[in-house]
Amino acid sequence: MAGKPQTASHIERVARTAYGRLVAILARETGDIATAEDVLADAFSKAMTSWAEQGPPKNPEGWLLTVARNRNRDRLRSSHHRTAVAGDTLDEMERRADAAIATTMALLDTHDFPDERLRLMFVCAHPAIDERMHTPLMLQTVLGLDAKTIATAFAVPSATMAQRLVRTKAKIKQAGIPFALPDGNIFEDRIDGVLEAIYGAFAADWQGEGQGPDQAPEQGPSDLAEEALFLIDLLVSLVPDHAETRGLAALLWFSHSRAHARTDAHGCLVPLEDQPASAWDRLAVERARAHLQKASTLGKLGRYQLEAAIQSVHAERAESGDINWTAIVQLYEGLLHIAPTLGAAVARAAAVGHAYGATAGLNALAQVDERDLKAFQPAWAVRAHLLAQSGETQSACVAYRRALDLTTHLAQRRFLERRLHEQLALSAKST
């Protein structure tokens, strides 16, 4: 019995590294993610007893894959399944299962598994699937996160998330979304969706903030940020020469390097330019730089590379001691050119304020359509800072209050309240 806990931890280790690989292989073979997950779960539970009795196998992944495939064959044979699945004859299903087993055996001989996770990622981010489900589906199928964990990150009830995941998997099967690697132009189109989904995992904790990781506060790295980093590193390993994949990897690693510097001891947001560079994770910065460097050799500029380049300029402060704001303004202009977003336009205005003074910053903000900015929280925060800098205390107070009204994020609220009180104190002094 002493062997049992050891087995459990062994299985846990295998699960962490192998889950997505095995789901990807099984899902491709069955065309059905839900079935793949079910038979794999059965295989893991069988492993608990079998490995405890006989010790873990030499090739645990191969063992699990074979058991899962056998389990799938058993299911296909059962009469229950015969009625449950329309469109396939039993003979055909058996023939398929046999082919799958034969392939497993061949693979076991060579100990060489194809990594099908890229296909799985493309399926998860397929345009035929509801965009909001891309990230949750990827977290579940590639990383094996349970619906409850995912639901928490996306602030939806657990049962709702579980139901959505089940529906999405059913759609994949019924609609016949292929577990294929798209080629040529389609690859370029589709990989954008994959990158967005990974970015979505990283940004899940900032949901509702309407802006990138660095503008928003966060108490240290979240679990999902770690998962997003795992996914982007995995994607880089699968498509090492895709520039935007490297760009996103750089962006996420830069952002992650500041995970512990974003809030102070009082749980108050610290804006990027005020963070002590010594609090940044140097190793993460180095990783980010390496990705950005590699991306720049691939000759295909994109949104994520530009965003990462902006973060790179900030990171240079650790060595140079100051921030090259004019470079940041230029990079934002490049970004607005290829991927115009409200967030980037507002961030540019803030950078203009740093580079050329508060009045110039306010002018830049005035160029953005007023109607778009009305309920856009970051715009009010930036406007408030710029007004405060130009000594327009009264207007600054109004803007800070509006910015506060538009956010529920605790660290951000503390920060805005602190600034608001400074302004109120100033205005009390002047009257």
Added chain:
Amino acid sequence: MSPPTTPDVLIQLKDNPMRYTLFLYNDESAFQHVSQEDMQQQYQLFGQYIAALKEAGIFVDTDWLQPSPSATVLTLKDGSKRVQDGPYADTKEQLGGYFVIDVPDLDVALAWAEKCPSVHYGLIEVRPSAMPDDRNGA
């Protein structure tokens, strides 16, 4: 007009195709002002499209429908027969025709939908068939 090929599939699961119906929706009011010439061109484009589907060996069926005011709606669902002037849904975009095709997967179905002439002025809904497989005997 060739469909994209499905890349290497390690274990061929898709050797029996899936059946999809492409539902062609478009704004009928726009058709009222189409010239005879443009109409001729449309006939020709659809003719070419059907020929390409047949050549690829994926064509099953198609029809082109009279405008939606010609529709009649019938139901027995409340126990008694009701017959009404159609169409069922009064939307700007109306069902104007369909194609039924047999292809390996959704991506191939979408690639063919993209080649359909009406995609340039309307919407195409791609739906998989739910019919039990009786095509093997055919």
